[in-house]
Amino acid sequence: MRVVMFGYQTWGHRTLQALLDSEHEVVLVVTHPVSDHVYEKIWSDSVAELAEKHGVPVLLRERPDDAELIEAIRDTRPDIIVANNWRTWLPPEIFDLPPHGTLNVHDSLLPAYAGFSPIIWALINGEERVGVTAHRMDPELDAGEILLQRSVAVGPADTATDLFHRTVDLIGPIVTESLDLIASGEARWQPQDRSRASFFHKRSIEDSRIDWTWSAEELERLIRAQSDPYPNAFTHHRGQRIRIVSAAVSEACYGGTPGRVFIREGDGVVIVAGADARSGKLRGLVVRRLRTEDGTEYAATDYFRTMGGYLTARP
Template sequence: MRIVFMGTPDFSVPALTSLVEAGHEVLAVITQPDKPKGRGKEIQMTPVKEKALEYGIPVYQPVKAREPEFVSLLADMKPDVIVVVAFGQILPKSILDIPEFGCVNIHASLLPKYRGASPIQYAVINGEKESGITTMMMAEGIDTGDMLDQEVIDLDKNETGGSLHEKLSEVGGKLIVKTLEKLKEGTAVRTPQDDSKATHVGMIKKSMGDIDWSMDAVSIERLIRGLNPWPSAYTSWDGKVMKLWEATVLEKEYEGVCGQVVEVGWDCLIIKTGKGSLSLKELQLQGKKRLDAGAFLRGYPVSVGTVLKQLSDEQ
């Protein structure tokens, strides 16, 4: 099929690779404009742009894809289908109506659950047992179009936002090839979403990682995994920001206030929460390297009775 591919981050790359390797004619890649990143603020290409250039595919980076001039450019390409994976802009009807087979989106959840920008993180944060990929026909609403295919995967008990991101990225790359085959053959089945079962999740903000120690230990541990690697969960210790990368839930209840260090061992740091307690396994002090609990305690002694606090409470 003649395809225009629209995507921007790492998550989109396996889908582009799969389409090219399956023999489809990718006419062009549309991605977000390059942006400055890092301390040096050097301009960096998007991951999708880098991959497209490797294949010698023309790349376009409109600031606003809905501009009439760009819509006209897309129409002139006469694509059979437009494949969209985490592009980063809402497409207007003028674009959705261009391809013969429509615009197909790869979404990282089992729709209609977790429509919106951050389905991967919320699947972990909310303790879901499974997640997956949905390929869907795009409509004018956000993730509201008819579903085409789904593939389910089980979440590991130690799943992080990062590990689930990688798994679903690969699943999406394989599933889109199967979906396009069905569209071309006329065997694709469009299943309307049950809007009554829909949930919507917005953008992840850094402030979400500011741990409220009055929450139960299970919820905090899920938050730590869900926000790993970005933006990370964190707390305040001795006036410094401490990022938490891994923890284990303990059912044991301790006396004291929420956020209090209730036990310190040679390789464990146990914190009281609103329900149960949390053994911190991997930590990172502001401006320092990530360390396991044992190495951290050897470098930064922490006393029983110390209270970890929400950063927002200290500002």
């Protein structure tokens, strides 16, 4: 089949590589210009550079809403469009243009976690599995019929970085298998159960700010979800921002006011956590390692020389 590809960053790069390695012909690539957004500078393998290396024409667009782009796609006479990590909505003039429509590849187990940063949100929420879905694009974002899904288990110590690497490795096989099924006429599309749908916004620095009224379990997942190279979860101590690099849920229960720098436990320092921490029935968050704004990393037991005082959301 003749394929037009829309994509960006490493997700799009893996998709394009799979297409180039397949028996199908990539006739045009559309990608975004390089961005300064903090999350878009992570996993930023260039789709444009890969396409140019293989002699595939490339168009750069922030949004796919101009007549010139639509005409360029039409001129290539595509059988299908394949999209992965395209950051804006595609209009029906584009996604319905080829005979086989548009196959979108999304890094969640749809219908849950449509939208942005699904792996990070899923880890924060304690999901047991994450994965990749290949589905038909329709007018509603990430809502079209599903062709294939593949998943991996989330382990108790997994970070977002771990899960990124495991899920991005699913992209090539799912793209290849999906196109082969479509080309052979053997594709079987399944409607999404929209009662199970959820949609998440793009993450920003504000979403990494620690709220000490969250439970220790939730905060420990947040810290794993904001692992390097993502912007780390952060809080403030004596007016200075500190980033929490490694943490665990305490073995004992600790009572008091959320955010209190309380006591050493094991190889870390316990911070009181949870809206109902005053009950004394909740676990605390054991901070093990942290990083100051100048980039210096400390063991928490070295940084917190004395107990007492509070970690706060703002200076």
